[in-house]
Amino acid sequence: MLKRNNISSIFVLDQDEARTFYTEVLGLEVDQDLDFGPMRWLTVRVPGDPKVIMLEKPGPPSMDEVTAAQVRELVSKGAGGGWLAFDTDDVDGMFARLKDAGVDFTQEIVEQPYGRDFAIRDPFGNNIRIGDVHSDLA
DSSP: OOOOOOEEEEEOSOHHHHHHIIIIITOOEEEEEEEOSSOEEEEEEOTTOSOEEEEEOSOTTTSOHHHHHHHHHHHHTTOSOOEEEEEOSOHHHHHHHHHHTTOEEEEEEEEETTEEEEEEEOTTOOEEEEEEEOTTTO
16 A cells, blocks of 8 residues: 655756756755766755655656657646645745746636635746645645
8 A cells, every 4th residue: 555655756857947946936955966877866845844856857767868859848838747736824925925036927826715826837837836725625
């Protein structure tokens, strides 16, 4: 039986740019940044959270170069299939901070059945929702 999700992965086109966005703009911390030769293992996490997110560049060894080129094209169009959701206890403050940072917003703050949230995209088109989920639903 499965016990928990340890690592999730999203595709990014530039791992250095992704590292900067996820740490300096969103406030995550680097978990690991290792060079494995044909690939770079780059994971980030919300401070204090054991779950990590791999910022994966499409390419070998996980896929051949033809497939990687197709994935890169989809990612560049915002159709990479990846998305993330983060909780915050200050939706308005986070919204204002990200607006000031020039982040690409796809939805302003809205009231949802589960709480208040908004949506942004990372520099590669991955969708991200940030909000305050009602405690009875978290």
